[in-house]
Amino acid sequence: MAAGIHRRTALLHPLSFLPREAISGFGRDRPRRQGIVMKRLLSSVTDGSGFDIGLVLLPLAFLFVLSGLPLVYNVVMSFQEVDMFSLGSFWRPFVGFKNYVDLFSQPETRTILLNTALFVSASIAGQFLIGFGLALFFWMNFPGASWLRGLFLVSWVMPGLVVGAIWNWILSGDFGVLNFFLREMGVIEGNIFWRSDPHYSLWAVIIANIWLGTSFNMILLSVGLSGIPKDLYEAAELDGANSLQRFFTITLPMMRSTIGAIIALGLIFTLQQFDLFAGITSGGPNNASNVTQYWAWDLSFRQYDFAKGATISVIMIVFVMLASVVYVRSTRHEVRG
Amino acid sequence: MGISRYAMLGAFALASLSLPALSASAEDVTISVWSLDRDIQPAPNLINDFNKLNTGIKVEYRQIQFDDVVSEAMRAYSTGQAPDIIAVDNPEHALFSSRGAFLDLSEMIAKSSVVKPANYFPGPLASVTWDSKYYGIPKATNTIALYYNKDMFKAKGLDPDKPPQTWDELVEAARKLTDPAANGYGLAFSAKANEEGTFQFLPWAQMAGGGYDKINAEGAVKALDIWKTIIDEKLASPDTLTRGQWDSTGTFNSGNAAMAISGPWELDRMIKEAKFDWGVALLPVPQLDAERSSAMGDFNWAIFSSTEHPEEAFKVLEYFVSQDERMFADFGQLPARSDIAIPPTGEPLKDAALKVFLEQLKYAKPRGPHPEWPKISKAIQDAIQAALTGQMSSKEALDQAAEKIKAVLG
Numbered sequence: 001m002a003a004g005i006h007r008r009t010a011l012l013h014p015l016s017f018l019p020r021e022a023i024s025g026f027g028r029d030r031p032r033r034q035g036i037v038m039k040r041l042l043s044s045v046t047d048g049s050g051f052d053i054g055l056v057l058l059p060l061a062f063l064f065v066l067s068g069l070p071l072v073y074n075v076v077m078s079f080q081e082v083d084m085f086s087l088g089s090f091w092r093p094f095v096g097f098k099n100y101v102d103l104f105s106q107p108e109t110r111t112i113l114l115n116t117a118l119f120v121s122a123s124i125a126g127q128f129l130i131g132f133g134l135a136l137f138f139w140m141n142f143p144g145a146s147w148l149r150g151l152f153l154v155s156w157v158m159p160g161l162v163v164g165a166i167w168n169w170i171l172s173g174d175f176g177v178l179n180f181f182l183r184e185m186g187v188i189e190g191n192i193f194w195r196s197d198p199h200y201s202l203w204a205v206i207i208a209n210i211w212l213g214t215s216f217n218m219i220l221l222s223v224g225l226s227g228i229p230k231d232l233y234e235a236a237e238l239d240g241a242n243s244l245q246r247f248f249t250i251t252l253p254m255m256r257s258t259i260g261a262i263i264a265l266g267l268i269f270t271l272q273q274f275d276l277f278a279g280i281t282s283g284g285p286n287n288a289s290n291v292t293q294y295w296a297w298d299l300s301f302r303q304y305d306f307a308k309g310a311t312i313s314v315i316m317i318v319f320v321m322l323a324s325v326v327y328v329r330s331t332r333h334e335v336r337g
Numbered sequence: 338m339g340i341s342r343y344a345m346l347g348a349f350a351l352a353s354l355s356l357p358a359l360s361a362s363a364e365d366v367t368i369s370v371w372s373l374d375r376d377i378q379p380a381p382n383l384i385n386d387f388n389k390l391n392t393g394i395k396v397e398y399r400q401i402q403f404d405d406v407v408s409e410a411m412r413a414y415s416t417g418q419a420p421d422i423i424a425v426d427n428p429e430h431a432l433f434s435s436r437g438a439f440l441d442l443s444e445m446i447a448k449s450s451v452v453k454p455a456n457y458f459p460g461p462l463a464s465v466t467w468d469s470k471y472y473g474i475p476k477a478t479n480t481i482a483l484y485y486n487k488d489m490f491k492a493k494g495l496d497p498d499k500p501p502q503t504w505d506e507l508v509e510a511a512r513k514l515t516d517p518a519a520n521g522y523g524l525a526f527s528a529k530a531n532e533e534g535t536f537q538f539l540p541w542a543q544m545a546g547g548g549y550d551k552i553n554a555e556g557a558v559k560a561l562d563i564w565k566t567i568i569d570e571k572l573a574s575p576d577t578l579t580r581g582q583w584d585s586t587g588t589f590n591s592g593n594a595a596m597a598i599s600g601p602w603e604l605d606r607m608i609k610e611a612k613f614d615w616g617v618a619l620l621p622v623p624q625l626d627a628e629r630s631s632a633m634g635d636f637n638w639a640i641f642s643s644t645e646h647p648e649e650a651f652k653v654l655e656y657f658v659s660q661d662e663r664m665f666a667d668f669g670q671l672p673a674r675s676d677i678a679i680p681p682t683g684e685p686l687k688d689a690a691l692k693v694f695l696e697q698l699k700y701a702k703p704r705g706p707h708p709e710w711p712k713i714s715k716a717i718q719d720a721i722q723a724a725l726t727g728q729m730s731s732k733e734a735l736d737q738a739a740e741k742i743k744a745v746l747g
Contacts, residue, residue, distance in 0.1 A: 084407070084408075084411035084415070084432075085411065085414070085415055085436055085438070086415070087411060087412060087415045089415070108719075172576060173574060173575055173576045174520060174574050174576065174588070174593065175520075193574075193575040193576055195576060195579045196575045196576045196577070196578040196579045196580075197575065198726045198728070201579075281579055282529070282530060282531065282579065283530065284529070284530040284578060284579050284722060285530065285578040285579060285722045285725070285726050286530070286719065286722035286723045286725075286726050286728060287719075287722075288726070301404075301408055302531070302711060302715075303711045303712055303715055304407070304411075304432075304711060305712075
């Protein structure tokens with residue numbers, strides 16, 4: 001403890017930009033009482049609770065300026081009438097819940113909200129299941145396992161728009177590679193128009209998104225797996241538990257917080273997924289693959305209806321906040337432990 | 338090109354080094370110009386030439402990306418940092434002129450000996466007009482027509498010198514030319530859910546007596562029915578719904594589509610890539626005596642009303658206009674003017690195509706003009722997609738679009 005404080009004052013002394021005499025010599029030539037107050041204040045900043053408060057305030061201020069203000073601005077905008085010429089000013093006519101009412105009276109809103117729900121749940125399910133499978137596979141630690149696992153990250157490293165463009169070709173109806181494989185394997189007779197058939201277009205983006213997010217899931221789950229003490233398994237094995245029992249009674253419970261965190265992060269990442277929609281279907285045909293995040297952009301920057309774009313964002317914020325609560329709750333263990 | 342780019346970089350470096358010493362003399366007025374033209378396109382080159390004339394006006398250029406033109410311009414204007422001159426896409430022009438963001442140039446044009454409204458095609462001119470005043474000058478123009486593969490016409494027993502003239506002939510020809518075994522479609526066009534879809538469909542509606550303000554007219558419904566026939570019978574790839582014009586025409590160039598509807602911006606690539614004999618025909622009409630129509634694309638010049646130097650800015654525009662004769666030869670763009678005879682390029686396919694496009698331009702109609710064009714366009718795109726995916730009949734879809742558009746038009 002003492003060592004900790006010592007290091008803290010030495011490295012992070014908040015007044016370390018002042019000469020040493022100035023810090024220690026404050027109040028030397030002043031009336032005694034004032035000197036004591038100053039000293040206390042100062043020492044609380046350097047050593048006591050004042051320093052801690054400073055540590056809390058700094059990131060809070062940072063968060064407020066860079067995340068809080070834009071969020072508030074977005075919420076305010078969703079209650080205003082905004083067009084491109086009033087974009088620069090903050091005081092615009094307030095219209096109450098008009099934007100919300102208008103939005104929900106549009107026929108496509110229901111489709112798009114349902115699409116978003118399907119996109120998020122199917123993407124997360126696919127990414128998680130395949131990611132978990134791969135993580136368990138590489139956990140067997142065969143020669144070259146860690147090396148191969150690293151290679152899987154390539155999909156995560158690639159920019160979304162590039163991934164979108166590549167999948168755009170793969171999924172193309174007439175010349176797509178995917179159709180070619182399915183046809184050669186005898187799965188399908190005629191070509192499937194992944195991008196242009198309203199029954200498939202959302203799945204086209206989901207497939208690409210699963211490919212994109214699987215490796216990230218795998219890496220995080222691998223980390224979680226390697227954190228489970230080996231002796232637990234040894235003990236269970238001695239007690240006669242088979243591998244399935246070991247998985248359900250040791251692996252899964254021990255991974256609970258990791259899984260919660262991954263699903264929450266997955267929810268946030270899939271709700272942010274924009275590039276793939278821009279690259280593959282542009283939300284079409286006829287909104288069959290449109291989701292809220294793409295729609296918000298389309299309204300704001302294609303139709304210049306900034307208020308409605310903001311309104312959708314507010315609705316999405318609510319969902320992301322719910323995900324954040326899950327995330328914080330499931331990682332709480334780690335912080336304490 | 339590489340060399341000239343380095344030379345320019347060098348010049349910039351030198352200029353910035355010597356800026357304090359050699360900055361433009363005090364009387365020089367600086368005019369800023371924004372457009373999407375790249376180094377091989379008109380704006381930066383014309384500006385270079387203009388600056389060499391030492392007129393006491395110094396022009397600064399900034400290139401913006403196509404997708405950012407409107408949002409950048411809006412942001413700049415609403416925060417008081419707009420450039421003096423900007424190039425905007427013609428359907429967006431009314432948005433700015435109706436809100437007083439662009440300067441009314443009518444008086445200056447009336448006095449000008451260079452800019453004469455009578456010289457322009459009616460379509461482009463209408464797009465800069467708002468409330469019968471001129472708020473800009475057409476920069477260039479383009480339109481769409483029907484490209485067709487003459488070799489394939491011959492192979493399927495069609496006369497390569499008689500391209501389809503009516504909608505029915507078009508569908509009939511497409512049926513004959515479609516060859517699923519050879520991965521070949523009869524027609525390639527774009528019904529994408531963005532401005533390109535509207536750009537391609539509106540001419541069809543207009544030829545049959547419809548228009549954006551009467552999009553559910555009987556003729557427009559028939560036009561959408563024809564589109565639906567083409568998609569349903571797979572005379573065009575189902576990916577037409579999600580593919581832009583450039584990619585669709587790409588399949589024509591590779592021989593996977595026998596006809597394509599697109600514009601003159603395809604010419605250079607087609608000459609390079611298409612390994613067959615091709616021609617261009619006017620857009621087919623509903624019946625032979627029907628009124629012709631076509632889409633009208635490309636950008637307009639405008640001066641922001643916030644400029645401090647309207648006279649000088651107009652002089653710069655006058656210079657641009659005076660160079661219109663170079664547009665096709667130097668930059669491959671069509672000037673929006675009917676008084677300029679474009680000299681032959683020596684490339685027979687290109688020259689023949691140019692003739693058709695110039696003829697087609699006479700019938701080109703602007704989209705709008707209306708300040709809320711993006712919303713109108715969106716309603717039309719939605720209708721096209723709803724009908725082509727079979728979720729609504731053409732009539733229902735266009736009725737719904739008409740209602741949405743009515744709400745916008747007020």
